[in-house]
Amino acid sequence: DIQMTQSPSSLSASVGDRVTITCRASQSISNYLNWYQQKPGKAPKLLIYAAVSLQSGVPSRFSGSGSGTDFTLTISSLQREDFATYFCQQSYSNPGFGQGTRLEIK
Amino acid sequence: QITLKESGPTLVKPTQTLTLTCTFSGFSLSSSGVGVGWIRQPPGKALEWLALIYWDDDKRYSPSLKSRLTITKDTSKNQVVLTMTKMDPADTATYYCAHRAARGLFNWFDPWGQGTLVTVSS
Numbered sequence: 001d002i003q004m005t006q007s008p009s010s011l012s013a014s015v016g017d018r019v020t021i022t023c024r025a026s027q028s029i030s031n032y033l034n035w036y037q038q039k040p041g042k043a044p045k046l047l048i049y050a051a052v053s054l055q056s057g058v059p060s061r062f063s064g065s066g067s068g069t070d071f072t073l074t075i076s077s078l079q080r081e082d083f084a085t086y087f088c089q090q091s092y093s094n095p096g097f098g099q100g101t102r103l104e105i106k
Numbered sequence: 107q108i109t110l111k112e113s114g115p116t117l118v119k120p121t122q123t124l125t126l127t128c129t130f131s132g133f134s135l136s137s138s139g140v141g142v143g144w145i146r147q148p149p150g151k152a153l154e155w156l157a158l159i160y161w162d163d164d165k166r167y168s169p170s171l172k173s174r175l176t177i178t179k180d181t182s183k184n185q186v187v188l189t190m191t192k193m194d195p196a197d198t199a200t201y202y203c204a205h206r207a208a209r210g211l212f213n214w215f216d217p218w219g220q221g222t223l224v225t226v227s228s
Contacts, residue, residue, distance in 0.1 A: 094166055100152050
């Protein structure tokens, strides 16, 4: 199995901050990497697919980058509604998720 | 618009078999490339992929749970059913079904159902 490791596990930030979350795969997965946002009590929502493609309807302040084993999700200017937990997921082989990054208000 | 909804028991006893149904609309599970997956999330923990069924009835399972899982589809009813045997308190989680979308070789889960919390307790 391919292991997905996110960092940090939690992060405190303020509205307007630029935030970067990292996801590392245990082997190369090319660009087969997706990002999801999950708010408490809700199902995950797709933000980014194929490492860099923004899902329709997702604000442009979200962006993804990376390939191979190292990937990042960047939020350029945090808004209040962005405080949530973020998961990466590889689709190179059987699906696998990172452990999540909880983004909290400072 | 694609929607999915999970249904099944909210409480099961240890050693029992869990049967969950995902009822969906807005797509056909007989269309090439389409799939439906099951993912679970223990309270306060990470997402764990369980199983996936494709339009051509190909089935994939999490290696760590393969011996306990069965996924089937009923295309005429727009339903996917997941069974998990030998339930244990450690299987307490919210269980989600999700539409597997694809573009070329890339694929992702979107959208997801609302999830159903299953508690395993005697």
